[in-house]
Amino acid sequence: MNNQLFYGDNLDVLRRHIKDETVDLCYIDPPFNSKRNYNQIYNNIGKEDRAQAQAFIDTWTWDDLANYGLAEIKENYHGKFTQQTIDLICGLDKVLGKGSLFAYLVNMTLRIVEIHRVLKPTGSFYLHCDPTASHYLKLVLDTIFCSQGGDFRNEIIWSYKKWAVAEKTFSKNHDIVLFYNKNANKILFNVLLQERAPSTLKRFGKKKIVSGHDETGKRIPSQTTNEDSTGVKMSDVWDIPIIAPSSKERLGYPTQKPKALLERIIKASSNEGDVILDAFCGCGTTVEVAQLLDRKWIGIDITYQSIGVIIKRLEDSFGKEVLENITLNGIPKDIESAQALALKKDDRTRKEFEKWAVLTYTNNRAIINDKKGADKGIDGIAFFDSGKDNPEKIIIQVKSGKVKSGDIRDLLGTITINEATLGIFITLNEPTKDMIKTAKEAGIYQSQFMSNPVDKISIVTVREIIEEQKRLDIRLVLEVLKSAEKQKEIKSDQIKINFAD
Known part of the structure; x- marks a missing residue:
């Protein structure tokens, strides 16, 4: 299997x-x-x-x-x-x-x-x-x-x-x-064995210690055998x-x-x-x-x-x-299953669609915003190397409902507030012409590590993620998924994450 x-x-x-x-x-x-x-x-x-x-x-x-x-x-x-x-x-x-x-x-x-x-x-x-x-x-x-x-x-x-x-x-x-x-x-x-105490090994070497009682119940004095054994049966206390x-x-x-x-x-x-x-x-x-x-x-x-x-x-x-x-x-493999995930009624699983979209599109390299309540326009965040002292930031936003050009303008504002370089807008519904026009007006970006320039605001549909296997084509700094909590351990002068309280 x-x-x-x-x-x-x-x-x-x-x-x-x-x-x-x-x-x-x-x-x-x-x-x-x-x-x-x-x-x-x-x-x-x-x-x-x-x-x-x-x-x-x-x-x-x-x-x-x-x-x-x-x-x-x-x-x-x-x-x-x-x-x-x-x-x-x-x-x-x-x-x-x-x-x-x-x-x-x-x-x-x-x-x-x-x-x-x-x-x-x-x-x-x-x-x-x-x-x-x-x-x-x-x-x-x-x-x-x-x-x-x-x-x-x-x-x-x-x-x-x-x-x-x-x-x-x-x-x-x-x-x-x-x-x-x-x-x-x-x-x-x-049966698993654990190592004998150093004092026992010093006294008896690697020989197994044997003790017990004879058929009359009389105790037999401890003795050693020639069997080579350095362990005793593991106890139920595991250090x-x-x-x-x-x-x-x-x-x-x-x-x-x-x-x-x-x-x-x-x-x-x-x-x-x-x-x-x-x-x-x-x-x-x-x-x-x-x-x-x-x-x-x-x-x-x-x-x-x-x-x-x-x-x-x-x-x-x-x-x-x-x-x-x-x-x-259980992972969305078509538009219908993606819609079913997006429309879950349970409050505890409602954000799962957003997590799936962010992590799938970034090949599990982005960081999920797990903040309770309003996410301030940030569902995920990723970092890439631009040759500067600090990594550049990408803001990722996911929408499962009706979308409009104002959503792109809001994302631009979130990027500015959080000092990010790029934004990605993932949508379950197809974007409008005004949305695409607003995104293109934001311009392009290119660093020495990119073979081609990229849009400062990229609009990605769930259909593209599922049917065309579209993925983020930027080499990210964080190649292993880590939670926002883990990122706090990184020195603030290297990477600063701000989810805009």
Whole structure:
């Protein structure tokens, strides 16, 4: 099978596209919030620091989708839910009330049930979480896995060092990974070894230490054998550093996990050729490691920015030919599907059309403007080398509705305010003659690195992007997609990004 990358809601993808018992290993790292106080979540009192909690609240809110999900569980939609799961969710409804935490648990329950369905009998499931909600999630997992012949295997502690100062608490320096298997009698598990302590190696060399009891129960004194072994069975506490800001591995994705963490999970619970699923694949660490270890993989994410990161990441790591063996699903391939994406009603996915247009046209090299609320006329930004001390800036704007010549004049104003050099106007609808005339009146630009001059204002249609495969033909400074947050780490005297507050 081809490796598969899905753009869309993972619940819908799991239900419509992933068949029963086809996955050997699933790892997920869903959005969770480690900054909110436990009591504040539990009581849903709404007095927590909203700025810190915003990402969690934006992802998991009590809305129509949460109501539908709760109804599915209580009514046992298509017989998917065990009685234990139904009883647990009904009980948590009374305890937690309909707030962001309960919305998170309802949505996670729906997805974990589908993950359990697609796992092979020998399959394993790793859920990455933090202490904020891990105790609730373990209850959910117990009702889904253990009630159907599966088993809880480990609570893995991922221990790392962060130098943040915590007031009136111990520093929070670990995450939790809950490890379950679908069938307690058929688990696939490869024993991993960790290095012995230096003091042990110094005393015994590379000889394996053996101890135990005889048939009478009497302890046998420790002794060594001639077997060459420098490792002991790996424990459930994993000391793996977080990705340093200066690391080449770092992409600027806020929840990026180190490859070493996923390598350990994939090696322990799968073999070469097995199918690995990550239903919240984010920046693609799981799929990159799966590719590296000769596994097949399925990745799902609901944001096109993540899909763009993954495509570029795989291309950078394995070359463009790796894309030949990847099937992209859910990405607009014709005008009708582009229009459907542009007209999405869900506020959380409404900007996905803009992200898709910006990243597709720039071959995933632009930066998305993720600012909340009004974007001040900037949907994306890119930089190119003109031979000057600082890179030149390109402003990208996307429109899915009716367009007019005034939109081009507005873009010209945005370019001036933000000290940009070029502007790109991407439109779903065909531009008017007045728009084209206004854009041409802005003139042309050419640098020593360009073989031909370019329009200062370029109008690009979605039809051209899809049917003619039209792409930005300017060599950009930033060849790897990075978020605006990541760009702040670059010295301000090199590149200054201003989204015009």
